[in-house]
Amino acid sequence: MPHDCARPLTDAGTYAFDARGVAKRFRHAAIFGALSALMPGETMRFCNDHDPIPLLHQIGDHFGDKIKMAYISREPGEIVIDFLVTA
Structure with missing residues:
Protein backbone atom coordinates (compact mmCIF):
# COMPACT_ATOMS: atom_id res chain seq x y z
CA MET A 1 0.00 0.00 0.00
CA PRO A 2 1.60 3.31 -1.05
CA HIS A 3 2.09 6.09 1.43
CA ASP A 4 -0.28 9.05 1.12
CA CYS A 5 1.59 12.27 1.95
CA ALA A 6 -1.70 14.16 2.01
CA ARG A 7 -2.80 12.28 5.13
CA PRO A 8 -1.60 13.74 8.42
CA MET A 39 14.42 17.85 18.33
CA PRO A 40 16.28 14.58 19.02
CA GLY A 41 13.93 11.64 18.53
CA GLU A 42 11.66 13.52 16.11
CA THR A 43 11.21 12.52 12.47
CA MET A 44 10.40 14.47 9.34
CA ARG A 45 8.59 12.37 6.73
CA PHE A 46 9.65 13.92 3.43
CA CYS A 47 7.57 13.44 0.26
CA ASN A 48 8.74 14.36 -3.23
CA ASP A 49 8.07 13.55 -6.88
CA HIS A 50 11.70 12.55 -7.59
CA ASP A 51 14.59 10.96 -5.72
CA PRO A 52 16.63 13.92 -4.38
CA ILE A 53 20.04 12.23 -4.31
CA PRO A 54 22.10 15.47 -4.47
CA LEU A 55 19.99 16.89 -1.61
CA LEU A 56 20.59 13.74 0.46
CA HIS A 57 24.35 14.22 0.05
CA GLN A 58 24.02 17.87 1.12
CA ILE A 59 22.00 16.85 4.19
CA GLY A 60 24.61 14.22 5.07
CA ASP A 61 27.45 16.73 4.66
CA HIS A 62 25.67 19.37 6.75
CA PHE A 63 24.15 17.29 9.57
CA GLY A 64 26.50 14.29 9.63
CA ASP A 65 25.41 11.52 12.00
CA LYS A 66 22.78 13.77 13.61
CA ILE A 67 20.24 12.76 10.91
CA LYS A 68 19.44 9.18 9.91
CA MET A 69 17.68 8.67 6.55
CA ALA A 70 15.40 5.76 5.60
CA TYR A 71 13.35 5.34 2.42
CA ILE A 72 9.69 4.52 3.07
CA SER A 73 8.72 4.53 -0.63
CA ARG A 74 10.87 4.70 -3.73
CA GLU A 75 8.15 4.40 -6.34
CA PRO A 76 8.43 6.60 -9.46
CA GLY A 77 6.70 9.91 -8.72
CA GLU A 78 6.34 9.07 -5.03
CA ILE A 79 9.51 9.25 -2.98
CA VAL A 80 9.04 9.15 0.79
CA ILE A 81 12.02 9.40 3.15
CA ASP A 82 12.06 9.55 6.93
CA PHE A 83 14.70 11.80 8.47
CA LEU A 84 15.23 10.95 12.14
CA VAL A 85 17.15 13.32 14.40
CA THR A 86 19.41 11.23 16.61
CA ALA A 87 21.29 13.89 18.59
Missing part, protein backbone atom coordinates in the same frame (compact mmCIF):
# COMPACT_ATOMS: atom_id res chain seq x y z
CA LEU A 9 0.57 11.45 10.49
CA THR A 10 -0.68 10.22 13.81
CA ASP A 11 2.64 9.07 15.25
CA ALA A 12 3.86 11.46 17.91
CA GLY A 13 7.11 13.10 16.89
CA THR A 14 6.69 12.51 13.14
CA TYR A 15 6.06 15.57 10.99
CA ALA A 16 5.11 15.54 7.31
CA PHE A 17 7.00 17.69 4.81
CA ASP A 18 5.58 17.54 1.29
CA ALA A 19 8.21 19.21 -0.91
CA ARG A 20 5.91 19.08 -3.93
CA GLY A 21 4.01 22.07 -2.51
CA VAL A 22 7.08 24.26 -2.03
CA ALA A 23 8.39 26.44 -4.86
CA LYS A 24 11.59 24.93 -6.26
CA ARG A 25 13.67 27.99 -5.50
CA PHE A 26 12.77 27.70 -1.78
CA ARG A 27 12.82 23.91 -1.37
CA HIS A 28 16.33 23.28 -0.09
CA ALA A 29 16.20 26.19 2.35
CA ALA A 30 12.81 25.03 3.64
CA ILE A 31 14.01 21.44 4.05
CA PHE A 32 17.17 22.48 5.91
CA GLY A 33 15.13 24.82 8.10
CA ALA A 34 12.63 22.09 8.94
CA LEU A 35 15.39 19.59 9.76
CA SER A 36 17.12 22.17 11.95
CA ALA A 37 13.89 22.73 13.89
CA LEU A 38 13.50 19.06 14.86
Whole structure:
Protein backbone atom coordinates (compact mmCIF):
# COMPACT_ATOMS: atom_id res chain seq x y z
CA MET A 1 0.00 0.00 0.00
CA PRO A 2 1.60 3.31 -1.05
CA HIS A 3 2.09 6.09 1.43
CA ASP A 4 -0.28 9.05 1.12
CA CYS A 5 1.59 12.27 1.95
CA ALA A 6 -1.70 14.16 2.01
CA ARG A 7 -2.80 12.28 5.13
CA PRO A 8 -1.60 13.74 8.42
CA LEU A 9 0.57 11.45 10.49
CA THR A 10 -0.68 10.22 13.81
CA ASP A 11 2.64 9.07 15.25
CA ALA A 12 3.86 11.46 17.91
CA GLY A 13 7.11 13.10 16.89
CA THR A 14 6.69 12.51 13.14
CA TYR A 15 6.06 15.57 10.99
CA ALA A 16 5.11 15.54 7.31
CA PHE A 17 7.00 17.69 4.81
CA ASP A 18 5.58 17.54 1.29
CA ALA A 19 8.21 19.21 -0.91
CA ARG A 20 5.91 19.08 -3.93
CA GLY A 21 4.01 22.07 -2.51
CA VAL A 22 7.08 24.26 -2.03
CA ALA A 23 8.39 26.44 -4.86
CA LYS A 24 11.59 24.93 -6.26
CA ARG A 25 13.67 27.99 -5.50
CA PHE A 26 12.77 27.70 -1.78
CA ARG A 27 12.82 23.91 -1.37
CA HIS A 28 16.33 23.28 -0.09
CA ALA A 29 16.20 26.19 2.35
CA ALA A 30 12.81 25.03 3.64
CA ILE A 31 14.01 21.44 4.05
CA PHE A 32 17.17 22.48 5.91
CA GLY A 33 15.13 24.82 8.10
CA ALA A 34 12.63 22.09 8.94
CA LEU A 35 15.39 19.59 9.76
CA SER A 36 17.12 22.17 11.95
CA ALA A 37 13.89 22.73 13.89
CA LEU A 38 13.50 19.06 14.86
CA MET A 39 14.42 17.85 18.33
CA PRO A 40 16.28 14.58 19.02
CA GLY A 41 13.93 11.64 18.53
CA GLU A 42 11.66 13.52 16.11
CA THR A 43 11.21 12.52 12.47
CA MET A 44 10.40 14.47 9.34
CA ARG A 45 8.59 12.37 6.73
CA PHE A 46 9.65 13.92 3.43
CA CYS A 47 7.57 13.44 0.26
CA ASN A 48 8.74 14.36 -3.23
CA ASP A 49 8.07 13.55 -6.88
CA HIS A 50 11.70 12.55 -7.59
CA ASP A 51 14.59 10.96 -5.72
CA PRO A 52 16.63 13.92 -4.38
CA ILE A 53 20.04 12.23 -4.31
CA PRO A 54 22.10 15.47 -4.47
CA LEU A 55 19.99 16.89 -1.61
CA LEU A 56 20.59 13.74 0.46
CA HIS A 57 24.35 14.22 0.05
CA GLN A 58 24.02 17.87 1.12
CA ILE A 59 22.00 16.85 4.19
CA GLY A 60 24.61 14.22 5.07
CA ASP A 61 27.45 16.73 4.66
CA HIS A 62 25.67 19.37 6.75
CA PHE A 63 24.15 17.29 9.57
CA GLY A 64 26.50 14.29 9.63
CA ASP A 65 25.41 11.52 12.00
CA LYS A 66 22.78 13.77 13.61
CA ILE A 67 20.24 12.76 10.91
CA LYS A 68 19.44 9.18 9.91
CA MET A 69 17.68 8.67 6.55
CA ALA A 70 15.40 5.76 5.60
CA TYR A 71 13.35 5.34 2.42
CA ILE A 72 9.69 4.52 3.07
CA SER A 73 8.72 4.53 -0.63
CA ARG A 74 10.87 4.70 -3.73
CA GLU A 75 8.15 4.40 -6.34
CA PRO A 76 8.43 6.60 -9.46
CA GLY A 77 6.70 9.91 -8.72
CA GLU A 78 6.34 9.07 -5.03
CA ILE A 79 9.51 9.25 -2.98
CA VAL A 80 9.04 9.15 0.79
CA ILE A 81 12.02 9.40 3.15
CA ASP A 82 12.06 9.55 6.93
CA PHE A 83 14.70 11.80 8.47
CA LEU A 84 15.23 10.95 12.14
CA VAL A 85 17.15 13.32 14.40
CA THR A 86 19.41 11.23 16.61
CA ALA A 87 21.29 13.89 18.59
